[in-house]
Amino acid sequence: MSNQYELIVIGLGPAGASLLYNAAEKGVKVLGIDKRREIGIPIQCGEFIPAYSELETLLPETPSEYLSIFKRVPRNIVLNKTRVVRLYTPYNSIYEVEFKGLVINRASFDKWLVSKAIEYGAEVYINSSVYKLDSDGGVYVKGFLNGVYKGDVVAIAAGASSRLLDQVGLYRESDEYNLAYLAQYVMDGVEFDSDIIEMYTGSKYAPGAYAWIIPRGGKTANVGVGIRYPYVNESATLRDYLTRFIKEHPIASNKLRNAYPVSMVGGVVPVAPPAEKTVSGRFISLGDSANHVIASLGAGIVTAVVAGVSASEAVYKYLNGEAPLDYYESLWRGFIGRVLEDGYKLRLAIDILTRSDLLIEYGMKILGKKYIWNLVYTKAPKEVDLASLIGRLARDLLS
CATH class of the missing domain: 3.50.50.60 (FAD/NAD(P)-binding domain)
Structure with a gap:
């Protein structure tokens, strides 16, 4: 050659x-x-x-x-077709947006x-x-x-x-603020809505990022967590976070109680x-x-x-x-x-909320479903007014 x-x-x-x-x-x-x-x-x-x-x-x-x-x-x-993205806050409030997708x-x-x-x-x-x-x-x-x-x-x-x-x-x-580390199982025996992508937030399970259940069809799903190390404030490993999500999350653990891993992967995403x-x-x-x-x-x-x-x-x-x-x-x-x-720009806005689970919860109440639409379709506001958002959060928390 x-x-x-x-x-x-x-x-x-x-x-x-x-x-x-x-x-x-x-x-x-x-x-x-x-x-x-x-x-x-x-x-x-x-x-x-x-x-x-x-x-x-x-x-x-x-x-x-x-x-x-x-x-x-x-x-x-x-492998599968989906129609909805569902987001769970740290306190398990639910926000949904219709979004057609494929799992390949x-x-x-x-x-x-x-x-x-x-x-x-x-x-x-x-x-x-x-x-x-x-x-x-x-x-x-x-x-x-x-x-x-x-x-x-x-x-x-x-x-x-x-x-x-x-x-x-x-x-x-x-x-390190710009690098997310992920760990994921392909799991069988998962109980889920086959046409819904699920995203879970909260520092206990996915500090600085989110966890997910992505249905692959049948009873199999990609079950994973992402973390960013500047937001990790304990000695837990990436696999520890994944195990905790599977075993302890009040909603996800019920869907995964009879599931078992088929394979595991890890990686880093910018x-x-x-x-x-x-x-x-x-x-x-x-x-x-x-x-x-x-x-x-x-x-x-x-x-x-x-x-x-x-x-x-x-x-x-x-x-x-x-x-x-x-x-x-x-x-x-x-x-x-x-x-x-x-x-x-959206990630920077999310980072402000990610400082605490309570901020995520109250921030989502203020921003509502429109925020989820912007997140899924990646439409940042023309001006991400972070100071205004912080002010509204502070007034709500102190009232």
């Missing part, structure tokens, strides 16, 4: 795999590299995405062709994208780790694939806080503003590596795919002398920049 490629993609999650697929479809000579032994395994997310009918409201700036992958997802990858088999989704890329001529190697990059596009690999390979463009889609970013002058998220810089020389970053995640929810599959498709368009034009590589930056910012920035 040749060691020279037009594009090398490092990491084949939704961002990297969608870039690989769309670039190969355009005729780009592309190499995909993933350190895992199997594409998509282990999964590190809740596997929930909006239904295609919701995407126009969620991502109004994104052209439909950049979302077309979601219209072509094979039926066997869709994330591993199968990633594999499908990679298989389509291979059909169009992409070369793919798994169980292979990139340990070094150099400025002329050199990619140093060890594992099943060994050696040095060169790319006219090199895309880093290697997950949150990948240290490869440091080597080429791209932004790497390191602020809940930060989008990276300020995603192009450096011949290198680009995308997906979690570029903070392409809606920070208020920790959701990133759809935005990762849009970034991947945007990158494929920019790389193709760059290779053909039609645009600078910086075109990638303008594309993704134009298509998903607003939702990512709004997600971060």
